[in-house]
Amino acid sequence: MSATLLNDNIAPTQMNQNRTALVHEWLTDWGGSESVLAEISRCFLRPDLFALIDFLPGEARARINHGRLTTTFIQSLPFARSHFWYYLGLMPLAVESLDLRDYELIVSSNHAVAKGVLTNAEQLHLSYVHSPMRYAWDLHHEYLADYGIDRGLRGWLARLMFHRLRHWDRQTASNVDLYIANSHNVARRIWRTYRRRAWVIPPPADLDRFSIAAAKDDYYVVVSRLVSYKRVDLIVRAFGLMPEQKLLVIGDGPELDNLKKMSGTNIEFLGRRQDGEVAEYLARAKALVFAANEDFGITPVEAQAAGTPVVAYGQGGALETVIDATRSANGTGVFFTRQTPDALSETIHLHEHTLAAISPxxxxxxxxRFSAQLFHERFTSLRDRACTAWEYTRQRPGSFESAVFDE
Incomplete structure (x- = not known):
């Protein structure tokens, strides 16, 4: 397909503005995927919104530009608000129950089951993937251990459920016409899991929340949900080897009590804080410490928006958001290469002066590079490109994806 044809302003633009459905897994707390959903929604004229459940406070949901909101039968099940994870095995059935027949363009926001909505041959389905289902794939064993379902009869039942979820996840991969990944890291995982190519559009960061502080204080900071795969335990143990260094931990979660038990007097737990407080703590920190192997990881971007360098584990999304100061004059952080307390403490000892010299x-x-404005421009450009390619290739089965990627 020629570049001229892809740039033609033809009928599909009308299609995606007026008959668009957004599909999201669950609306409970406001997090990174909800921020992406909100920005995607602004690329359309009040699209209808579909979700498995919706328990967002009104002021939070108002941040999403949407028309009619539709949920599934899980919304009415007991304890759906507080324990919706118990219904994970029902979520494929729930998402397939959503009736999207009236829509020409469907955009799913997926990190679990949203991509599995049922579509027909006349509908274009774009899926923005925050991650393939990590608890069924990459984090399967960690998830079982975290929830205490890795042994006995419960363990066998859980493994059977995830076995079926993996089959369903792969089978529904073909429901998507075009995958959009939040990072090259996730694009590689999409290829490994589904054998499908993905267009990369990094998620938006709310840069206006952050500003550079006039001076730094003498502490390192962690901002994270306190769950096992975030590896805050590794950071706490590393700072146990550096009693002269102060660490502030912002966030809460099931690992909090265990982390407190293993921490020394140089580590302070601040719990969950308001956005403005988090921005101030980030701006005044010597560095953010980030030990997870994340799909993308928005927190290192937010720290840099506040003028603060990052000490990160050198895998996953951090490699795409942090510039190595040991290799670049304009670096924004340093990496440790082994996910161990010793490797992290050694990196901080070796590169403390490097971190201090990094320019805010x-x-x-x-x-x-990760602003909301750039996200909007990239997403709308790809949307129009995909819609035009869809119109052009409707009579040429199998050629759509090639038209988008290989004009």
Missing amino acids: EDCRRNAQ
């Missing part, structure tokens, strides 16, 4: 302006400049 360089950090802020790097974070601007």
